[in-house]
Amino acid sequence: MTENYTPPKVWTWDKENGGTWGSLNRPIAGPTHDKELPVGEHPFQLYSQGTPNGVKVTVLLEELLAAGHDAEYDAWLIRIGKGDQFGSGFVEINPNSKIPALLDRSDPEPVRVFESGAILMHLAEKFGAFLGDPAKRAEMLSWLFWQMGSAPYLGGGFGHFYAYAPHPMEYPINRFAMEVKRQLDVLDKHLADNRFMVGEDYTIADMAIWPWYGRTVHGESYDAGDFLDVQSYTNVRRWADEILERPAVQRGRLVNRTGEGMLEERHNASDFDGLV
Numbered sequence: 001m002t003e004n005y006t007p008p009k010v011w012t013w014d015k016e017n018g019g020t021w022g023s024l025n026r027p028i029a030g031p032t033h034d035k036e037l038p039v040g041e042h043p044f045q046l047y048s049q050g051t052p053n054g055v056k057v058t059v060l061l062e063e064l065l066a067a068g069h070d071a072e073y074d075a076w077l078i079r080i081g082k083g084d085q086f087g088s089g090f091v092e093i094n095p096n097s098k099i100p101a102l103l104d105r106s107d108p109e110p111v112r113v114f115e116s117g118a119i120l121m122h123l124a125e126k127f128g129a130f131l132g133d134p135a136k137r138a139e140m141l142s143w144l145f146w147q148m149g150s151a152p153y154l155g156g157g158f159g160h161f162y163a164y165a166p167h168p169m170e171y172p173i174n175r176f177a178m179e180v181k182r183q184l185d186v187l188d189k190h191l192a193d194n195r196f197m198v199g200e201d202y203t204i205a206d207m208a209i210w211p212w213y214g215r216t217v218h219g220e221s222y223d224a225g226d227f228l229d230v231q232s233y234t235n236v237r238r239w240a241d242e243i244l245e246r247p248a249v250q251r252g253r254l255v256n257r258t259g260e261g262m263l264e265e266r267h268n269a270s271d272f273d274g275l276v
């Protein structure tokens, strides 16, 4: 890799391109190996990892259960750093090979759902919960889709070049830091006049945005709290703090993570005993 790179006429795959994800990602889709997915006893089977996109779904499932809905689920760990997302069973439920993916077995015909935003909508509509005031549905959808379109600049753009690239590169770090700070300012200005993303209603838009931007203002994204001056986004911090206090959020953020005090798999409410 050089400073003065001239793209060739036709791009070819350099398997040695380095970086944290360099050995895993490929320019082709489809499975790399045969592996069936485990299936538990509950109506919802979640195949995921506790990254921000994964946490959105476990937070919603825990919120649904806390609100009395029949949303019991088994959450199985897909280790994306080890290539589990390229197993044949996972690719059958998500041809895009990214976590999270859900198998909804609550109806006679199982339904696969991939893309975290689609999973949030599917579950919220199924239970008629966390959709907010119907009169403000367009506002809720706007923020939900804002998150789906914006977070790749934070994760795939800023996070990739700040934390995972083979060496620091000023141009992409500058470009994506500027964009992430612009996004944080969008949120900060909106949350100056709104308790949650849609006024007083806590919805799936908050559940989608919080694991990315709440985590960022708490200084947990890529160890870049000082670099992005996250302390200055006071309204985002107030909103993020309030959401973090919710017991369902505290449970959901532990699921499908490894390490001390985390829950690698979740199959029952009692799995959280002693953890939260």
Ligand SMILES: N[C@@H](CCC(=O)N[C@@H](CS)C(=O)NCC(=O)O)C(=O)O
Residues within 6 Å of the ligand: 024, 025, 051, 052, 053, 054, 080, 085, 097, 098, 099, 100, 114, 115, 116, 117
């Ligand atoms: N738009 C997708 C993005 C999912 C995504 O990027 N998942 C990441 C983890 S946060 C992943 O599975 N990465 C593995 C890989 O790229 O191979 C969604 O919201 O579900």
